[in-house]
Amino acid sequence: xxxxxxxxxxxxxxxxxxxxxxxxxxxxxxxxxxxxxxxxxxxxxxxxxxxxxxxxxxxxxxxxxxxxxxxxxxxxxxxxxxxxxxxxxxxxxxxxxxxxxxxxxxxxxxxxxxxxxxxxxxxxxxxxxxxxxxxxxxxxxxxxxxxxxxxxxxxxxxxxxxxxxxxxxxxxxxxxxxxxxxxxxxxxxxxxxxxxxxxxxxxxxxxxxxxxxxxxxxxxxxxxxxxxxxxxxxxxxxxxxxxxxxxxxxxxxxxxxxxxxxxxxxxxxxxxxxxxxxxxxxxxxxxxxxxxxxxxxxxxxxxxxxxxxxxxxxxxxxxxxxxxxxxxxxxxxxxxxxxxxxxxxxxxxxxxxxxxxxxxxxxx
Numbered sequence: 001x002x003x004x005x006x007x008x009x010x011x012x013x014x015x016x017x018x019x020x021x022x023x024x025x026x027x028x029x030x031x032x033x034x035x036x037x038x039x040x041x042x043x044x045x046x047x048x049x050x051x052x053x054x055x056x057x058x059x060x061x062x063x064x065x066x067x068x069x070x071x072x073x074x075x076x077x078x079x080x081x082x083x084x085x086x087x088x089x090x091x092x093x094x095x096x097x098x099x100x101x102x103x104x105x106x107x108x109x110x111x112x113x114x115x116x117x118x119x120x121x122x123x124x125x126x127x128x129x130x131x132x133x134x135x136x137x138x139x140x141x142x143x144x145x146x147x148x149x150x151x152x153x154x155x156x157x158x159x160x161x162x163x164x165x166x167x168x169x170x171x172x173x174x175x176x177x178x179x180x181x182x183x184x185x186x187x188x189x190x191x192x193x194x195x196x197x198x199x200x201x202x203x204x205x206x207x208x209x210x211x212x213x214x215x216x217x218x219x220x221x222x223x224x225x226x227x228x229x230x231x232x233x234x235x236x237x238x239x240x241x242x243x244x245x246x247x248x249x250x251x252x253x254x255x256x257x258x259x260x261x262x263x264x265x266x267x268x269x270x271x272x273x274x275x276x277x278x279x280x281x282x283x284x285x286x287x288x289x290x291x292x293x294x295x296x297x298x299x300x301x302x303x304x305x306x307x308x309x310x311x312x313x314x315x316x317x318x319x320x321x322x323x324x325x326x327x328x329x330x331x332x333x334x335x336x337x338x339x340x341x342x343x344x345x346x347x348x349x350x351x352x353x354x355x356x357x358x359x360x361x362x363x364x
Contacts (some may be wrong), residue, residue, distance in 0.1 A: 004229040034136045043166065046147060046212040051131040051161035052099040054206050054245025055081055057106075057120075060091035071150040071162065072096065072120065073203035073217060075085060075244065077128035079104070082244060083204030084220050085111045085118040087315040088324065098129065101159025104196045110247040115186055116220070119247045132206070134244060137214040137237030144169045148197040148234070150218055162205070167195030175222075190233040191216055198222065207234035267329040269322075271352035273297035276308075279319040286322035288339075296350040303341065310338035328340050 055072045072083035082094060083089070089108065096104045104122035111118040140146060145168050152163040171192040191207060198221050205218040216234040246252035269276060273295020277287045288310040291297050308316050312335060316322035329335055335350040 043147070043164070046166050046208070046210065047149075047161065047178045050147070050149050050208055051164070051207060053132050054099070054149045054151075054162045056097040056156055056162065057081070057083060057088060057094055057204065058097065058256070059088040059094040059242055061198050067154065067200045068155050069151060069201050070203045071201065071218070073204065073206055073214075074129055074131035075134055076131055076248070077124075079106075079122040079124045079129060080109070080131075080248065081106060081120040081122065082217065082240075083118055083120065083219070085113075085116050086220060087310065089118055089120075090315055090317060094120060096120070096157075099159070099161055112243050112247075112252070115235065115243060117235075117240050117243065119244065132214045132224045134237055134241045136212070137216070137241065138209060139236065139238070140169050140172075140209060140215050142169050142171055145210045146191070146193055146195075146215060147194065147208050147210065147212070148195055148202070148205060148218060149208070150197070150202035152197075152205075154201045165195040165197050167193045167197070170194045172236075175231075182310055185236065186219075186239070188239050189233075190219070190235055191235065193232050195232060197234070198230065219334070263328070263330050265331045266327040266353055267331050267335065269326055271331065272326075272335070272350060274302065276319050276322065279323075284319045284350075286319045287317050296352060300348040300350040302337070302348055302350075304337065306339040306341050306346075308337060308339050309345075310336075312336050348352060 055074060055076045056069060057072050060068060068088060070083060070086060070088045072081040074080070075082045081098075084347075088094070089111075094106045094108075096106045098104070104124070106120040108121040109119040125358045145166070146337050148165040148167070149162050152165070169191050172189050173192055174188060175186055175190045183217070197207070197218055200221070202218050203220040207215045207218060209215055214237055216236045217240070218234045222231045222233070238329050243252065270292075273292035274288055274297045275290040275292070277284065277289040288297075288302060288304055288306045288308065290304055291302050308322050310316060311322060311325040312329075314325050316325060326335065331352060334349060336347060336349050338345065338347045340346075
């Protein structure tokens with residue numbers, strides 16, 4: 001049954017869709033109601049215990065190819081939500097939807113570019129909401145049975161519980177990003193799982209053991225630049241728990257990736273043939289002011305007035321942020337730029353050719 005999809009309820013879906021979903025769930029009913037030989041609770045019992053601690057998040061998105069939803073972990077009874085930092089959070093208001101369908105407006109508290117986590121907060125009133133205790137998180141070894149809980153594909157649109165996937169830990173291995181497979185700031189060990197856990201909407205969901213004890217948080221979608229395969233993984237709780245403690249205590253100061261992760265010979269916008277508008281305020285939008293003729297950017301089709309919104313998988317909120325993200329890459333790296341042009345979302349892939357770009361600049 002490894003990797004089986006087991007969403008338990010679909011009350012808001014059309015009747016014919018719900019019938020198909022329930023039929024699929026019945027195929028795995030045996031796995032759901034039996035008890036494991038090691039004494040673990042049944043999957044249904046664990047699901048009922050864990051699902052109220054996972055929330056659905058709705059924020060920015062809507063452009064072609066960008067889903068405006070993801071998942072989050074409740075980590076305090078007072079409404080603190082831990083999730084993955086992404087473009088979904090780049091909104092004036094992020095909506096948190098609890099397991100019972102209640103909606104709350106959440107405020108941004110802090111984020112860490114190294115672990116790519118973000119902390120949000122909503123006000124549940126006088127009520128204590130169910131939550132994970134990060135201090136009680138456990139570790140797993142390869143071969144351990146795990147469960148992944150998330151708003152996978154946006155199925156849980158209302159009061160439905162989030163989806164649950166069943167699988168095992170295939171490996172505990174470092175996430176290699178520099179000049180390698182995956183575009184991620186995080187370089188530490190991750191849980192690699194054999195279930196298709198990292199699909200749209202899953203980022204920020206929970207990975208637990210068979211008893212519902214927290215192991216870690218599902219990461220964003222990552223595709224290998226080398227093999228083209230997608231990675232299903234989760235960040236171990238130990239990788240972010242100390243940072244979250246600092247965030248909750250108000251003593252967290254994010255590291256500057258420009259210094260921490262800047263290669264000796266970094267890429268630059270000028271090497272790509274791009275000149276951004278002057279960075280005059282804190283959050284100057286990263287519009288392209290000029291494209292150098294015959295440069296990689298010109299050949300790829302980028303134009304003045306294009307708004308750079310993403311660099312690889314990272315959101316570029318400002319000229320400063322866009323420059324910082326580009327400078328994290330090696331000078332000969334291939335980079336994917338996503339831009340908005342006349343309200344259309346366009347993607348371009350280009351790599352720097354310093355000699356040609358320099359020559360084009362001289363010809364100008």
